[in-house]
Amino acid sequence: MSDDRTIEADVGVVGAGPGGMAAATKLAAAGLRVVVLDEGQRAGGQIYRQLPNGTNGHGLMAEPPSHDQGHELIKSFEKQTERNVELIHGATVWDAQPGRLWFEHEGASRLLRCRHMVLAPGAYDRCIPFPGWTLPGVMTAGALQVMIRGFGVVPGKRALVVGSGPLLLPTVTSLLGAGVEVVAALEASSRWQALRALPAVALHAARRREAFWYLKQLSRARVKLQWGWTVFACEGDGRVQRAIIGKVDRSGRPRRGTERTIECDVVGAGFGLVPSIEIGLRLGVASQFAATRGGHYLVVDAEQRTAVATVFAVGEICGIGGAEVASAEGELAAASILREEGGAAIDPAVVARARSERRAADSMLRAFAPLPGLHELARPDTIVCRCEDITKLAAGQAAALHGESMRAIKVGCRAGMGPCQARICGPSLQAMATDNTACTMDLPVVQVPLKPVSSETILTAPE
């Protein structure tokens, strides 16, 4: 069946974050027809998330220097959307084969046929369950960013920010920009562990500028970053009203006896990101595991090509690295495609930039490897799988009887079977249920649909 629900493009791009935008902009500038599919309502992806009207939500919100580049990227991308790029927002990609992307858009089941595809679907938050993490008002750092930047909502009056890694700082500044008081910012890694990130930051001019900017914002608002602290529990009547915070040791294990109580009505928890690789696995792309890259990530060659012909991957899906990595890799993927299309050889500077951004990100993120001790924050009765209401105890019992694999835990107690398909609980579930200190996790088994879509969409999918 071929009808107006099927569209054609030279290149299909999944995700309009920095990776997808950079690739699309360059491809379109060279005259290729590009269709970009994104679930969100505007271009920008996670980091440069915009309100539907194209602003970032809060008039007075200060932006870090890197966002200037982001705005440039969005501008040149949007200029291309008047010519060779079609951005279909509100599009959920639910199945993929080389050359074909099935998506749901405004209730309709549609198909994009393309000669090449660039996967840039980004990442999702790593959740660390602790008592009270399911209370209203407790959110992942990502969800907070979506609320503040994507919807312009002020989430509360007094916020506590906890977690580990470079995402803590933007979470704090977004809250400040929205006029929220940040009562404390807790980094679970110790100052000494974090110092390992120093060379990567110090040697990289843009990252150095960025770090200074954040620290200035924090000091201006008198927010002190507390190293080696995290949240032990959140409490409240119907929503979060206070948090119990405390010190953790170097592995992240809570040091009982160090607790303090802090009043707050918002908690943002950002314990890092996990690559959103499902679409790549569905296409048959190989993956590897590295804790410092956020878990399983897709394997690409030196020019962002996967081993599956016509499929390229860029940004967080190739390992957590940040916006600069994503846009550099996006440009590189575009250059590779252009060359395959008979264009010029790839500019070595483009390759070099992608590699150096990736190296800088890797060395920075090595300092913030997941801390296995944080899995001890959850109590036996703490919910670990929110979709199915499964406790830590039940997950542990499932592992003890059914086996220690992700699949065994899943069949043994239903954890990970709900609508999120283990995106939320998966990355910490297995390590937590089996006391695995390497924080490894089995590769998920991916099935259609990649994200929930209606029965009607599957039934009426164009071929």
Next chain:
Amino acid sequence: MSETADIVVIGGGIIGSSVAYYLAKLLGISTRIVICDRGPIAGATSASCMGHLMVTPDNAQEYALTKTSVDLWRGLHEDLGGFDYNPTGALYLAETDEDQEMIPVLHKQFADNGDQADVLDQKQVREIEPGLADDIPGALFYSGDGVVLPMLAAGAMLRGAQARNPNVIVRANCAVKGIERDGDGISAVVTEHSVIATKTVVNACGIWTPDIGDMLGQSRIPIYPRAGNLAITGHHVSPIRTQLLEISYLRFAHATSGVDPTKTDADSGGHAVNMQPQTNGGCLIGSTRQFRGRNKEVNRDLLRRSLQRAQRYVPGIAQAPIVRTWVGLRPYSIDNHPLIGPWDPVPGFWIAAGHEGLGISMAPVTGLLIAQQIAGMTPSVNVAPYLPARFVS
């Protein structure tokens, strides 16, 4: 490592778990029972299926087997708990005139077994199940059927076995690699982790049952994988509260297949819709059948056909979010009846397998019958038609 066991159960699906449970129940607590699975416990077909507890009245034999088993399920739920069990009853839905003619036939089959099902007209069908389309001409309602969540039920049975008998050992991720012989009989089971000296083995490996049989150098046990595609919705969206199936399902599923199961590319597959409400408000949608070896790739075409049938009967399902689709492999025996009993050429070797699309329903009675035979007790149900001896050449 070497150890000994009185009985080794190979395969920790719903069938092996039930066998272990009834062995623990009927034999003394000094009996050492090891159950091993090469993967997760209840991770294969028993985690990729639906959980319809179905009483099949086709003939007195089958009725006795399935009715006994479905009744046992109720007791297991009361005794063990820990798994979802929902006595929803089942609606056999008619669409065409041919379907309509099957209603009185099925009704009579239940009656012939001294049981009862209700013939419903267009209006009555919707009273029992408001989620149905308003043009379903009629249906048969049987109140004795129910729904379980099989993976959790298998876990509950093994925990129940261990609670009765501390000498029940459960080993996940422990594949059986070989079986050592002592004359005609068995002397040990070789797993990837140890050698277990034993004289008694129960082969409950579902579609892999023939592979274990091959370790004994016997003629191949005639069990073949028969694929089924399934789709599950998100929570709290199920428009239905009763187990539904097209009445034509009986023609399609319970007859022996006209297709040669070894010719894996000859079968274009068939479908009859089967819809099952879940405790969390989700809805599980099946059910297709196709022989194509151990291939677990979803067949889009067949999946779509069952979604289409689902929508035909339950229009409200169209907008329900589907969160996952997958394929399960039913262990189909060549005459479409399970194998429950000894494999006579090898004393001490028992088979509990080949239940095709009824393994969840028949799990308790299968476990009970194997345990009774091993314990030298009189089986509660006539096992003669299910003895593996019918395949010994």
